[in-house]
Structures are given as C-alpha cells and as structure tokens.
Amino acid sequence: MKHLISMVDVEGELEAIIDDGIDMKRNGYRRDLADKILAMIFEKSSTRTRVSFEVGMQKLGGHTIFLGKNDIQMGRGETIEDTALVLSRYAHLIMYRAFSHTDMVELANHATVPVINGLDDEEHPCQVITDLMTVKEHKNRLKGLKAVYFGDGSNNMANSLLLGCTMAGMDISIVAPRQYWPADAYVNKAREWGKVTVTEVKEGAALDADVVITDTWVSMGDETEKKERLAALHPYQVNAAVMQEAKPDAIFMHCLPAYYGNEVTKEVAHGPQSVIFDEAENRMWAQMAVMKWLLK
Known part of the structure; x- marks a missing residue:
C-alpha cells in the first residue's frame, strides 16, 4: 500500500503523476474514483487544500468528509492509532493536514488505507507536486531548469522543493538567512x-x-516569532529587481496566501511573469492525479 507522506514517496512516479494532472486538465477526466470516500482531517485551516480536494474528488466521482479539529476525538483523548484504524473502515483515502510530521507518520503507520500529507511541519508534498506540474505546463519540461527559492529555507515548502526539484532533474538554489537554512538531512x-545551492542573499x-519561488515568512504556528522573522527576511523579498535578474521568460510562483509587501510585492505577484493562480488551480488537478495513483 502506498502513502504520500514525503516527496520521496513519489520517486520514480513523479513525472507520471504530473503528466496525468496535465492531461486531465487539458483533455478531460473520467469518474475513476466513483463511490470512493476521502476523509479529510484538518488541524490547520486552509482555503486551497479543502476546496481543491473536495472539488477534485467530486470530479472523479467520489465523496469527501471534512473533519475539523473540533469534529473528532483525536487530540482530546482518542489516540492517533485508533483514529487511523477507525477512519480506515469508513474511507478509501485519508488526507491529514497536521501540525506535526511525527503525528503524520504515526497516522500512516496505523492506517489500512493510503494517507496523503496535506501539509505538516516538515513537508508539503501536494503543493510541490502542484508546483512542478505548473512549471511543466508553462515550460514543457522540468529537467535542466533552475529554480530559486527566496525566504524561509527551513520550512516545509523549502524541504519539499529541495526533494521535488532535484528528483525532477532541476537545479535548486535556496536563498535564505543562515538561521533559516534547511536541515542537512534534506540538503x-x-x-x-x-x-543544490544554499546561500544568503546576494546580488x-x-x-x-x-x-522564482517564495512563501509566507510567518507560517501558522510561528506567530510568536513574527517581529524577528520580518526583520531577518526583509532583504529576501521577491520584487521587480529580483525578477529582472532571472531569465526574461522566468515564472514566479507562490503557494498562497501571500502577504504583499513582505515576501513579495503585489507588482510581481499579479504581474505578467506570475503563474500563482494557475498554480492554485493546479492543486486540484495534481491532487486528482495523486489520488488516482494511490488507489491504482
């Protein structure tokens, strides 16, 4: 049985999943998951994760069950193990958007159906599969391209981008303050x-x-560090000057939500090189491909 907990779980399968997402978007889709049930556990709220999974599952003929943190007993006495075993009796897939990667792994270890990581504190594989689909959609290839990520290099997006880009044959540079460099294990x-290049900001x-990629500087759970983070990351803003350094046909990506004036200017985010709304739509298509792959 397969899970999608980390980008390493799609090694050897990544490009096929991406190509399936692009094909469904361009050429249509079938009800390949008719009558299948996706249980979705949300410890952390999200616009794109919830809507993209719900709409994607409906397009494929399946159904979703939303479970917010106040809807289930996990975290209020019931163990992760029991939650995984119970939900496995009702659903064909479990998507978990979690605070803790340790909890994510524990849920997957006990579930008897595939588990999808909808985000945790270590990785965000659904988003990075989406990002790579968006790159291929616009560039017609992945191998040989160069991605540069600006901002917090120690967060879940940077970790999954490191793995996903190199797995796809792309070079990646993480540009971040030294205190926010990625862990050696991911590098x-x-x-x-x-x-892989990891560097502080420079001309x-x-x-x-x-x-060119960035992400929010203050993720959910980091609010107590907001002042410190904004000060340290201010020189890492993606603005018109940064985009002028990139290739003329470079694209800009951000998984959203964006905080204009911090990690990116609105001029760039809503400018001609930005593909952030294609990227947001592609969460649905990429996750449809992921769910088909897991149940294949």
Whole structure:
C-alpha cells in the first residue's frame, strides 16, 4: 500500500503523476474514483487544500468528509492509532493536514488505507507536486531548469522543493538567512539527485532562474516569532529587481496566501511573469492525479 507522506514517496512516479494532472486538465477526466470516500482531517485551516480536494474528488466521482479539529476525538483523548484504524473502515483515502510530521507518520503507520500529507511541519508534498506540474505546463519540461527559492529555507515548502526539484532533474538554489537554512538531512538527500545551492542573499541570486519561488515568512504556528522573522527576511523579498535578474521568460510562483509587501510585492505577484493562480488551480488537478495513483 502506498502513502504520500514525503516527496520521496513519489520517486520514480513523479513525472507520471504530473503528466496525468496535465492531461486531465487539458483533455478531460473520467469518474475513476466513483463511490470512493476521502476523509479529510484538518488541524490547520486552509482555503486551497479543502476546496481543491473536495472539488477534485467530486470530479472523479467520489465523496469527501471534512473533519475539523473540533469534529473528532483525536487530540482530546482518542489516540492517533485508533483514529487511523477507525477512519480506515469508513474511507478509501485519508488526507491529514497536521501540525506535526511525527503525528503524520504515526497516522500512516496505523492506517489500512493510503494517507496523503496535506501539509505538516516538515513537508508539503501536494503543493510541490502542484508546483512542478505548473512549471511543466508553462515550460514543457522540468529537467535542466533552475529554480530559486527566496525566504524561509527551513520550512516545509523549502524541504519539499529541495526533494521535488532535484528528483525532477532541476537545479535548486535556496536563498535564505543562515538561521533559516534547511536541515542537512534534506540538503544531503536532494544532492543525491541533483544540484543544490544554499546561500544568503546576494546580488545576482536569481541569475539564470527559470522559476522564482517564495512563501509566507510567518507560517501558522510561528506567530510568536513574527517581529524577528520580518526583520531577518526583509532583504529576501521577491520584487521587480529580483525578477529582472532571472531569465526574461522566468515564472514566479507562490503557494498562497501571500502577504504583499513582505515576501513579495503585489507588482510581481499579479504581474505578467506570475503563474500563482494557475498554480492554485493546479492543486486540484495534481491532487486528482495523486489520488488516482494511490488507489491504482
């Protein structure tokens, strides 16, 4: 049985999943998951994760059950193990949007149906599969391209981008303050597949970039560090000057929500090189492909 807990889970399958998402978007889809049930556990709220999974599952003929943190007993006495075993009797898939990667792994270890990581504190594989689908949709390839990520290099997006980009044959550069550099474990694993650079901000950091990426500087759960983070990350804003360093046909991506004036200017986010709303739509298509792959 397969799970999607980390980007490493799609090694050897990544491009096929991406291609299926692009094909469904361009050429239509069938009710391949008719009468299948997706149980969705949300410890952290989200606009895109909930809507994209619900609409995607409906398009494929299936159904979803939304379980917010106040809807279930997990965390209020019932164990993760029992929750996984019970939900496995009702649903064909479980999507979990969690605070803790440790809890994510525990749920997957005890579930008897596939588990999808909808985000945790270590990785965000659904988003990075989406991002790579968006890159391929616009560039017609992944191999040989260069991605540059600006901002918090230690967060879940940076971790999954390191793994996903190199797995797909892309070079990736993480541009971040030293205190927010990614953990060695992610850098070393990514370097098994491809070229990785980790650096502080400098002139020309986006040079030759095909893709420029950023993410929010203050994720849910980091609010107590907001003042410190905004000060440290201010020089890492993606603005018109950064985009001018990149290739003329470079695209800009952000998984949203965006905080204009912090990690990116609205001029860039809503500008001609931005594909953030294609990216948001592609969450649905990429996750449809993921669910089909897991139940294949």
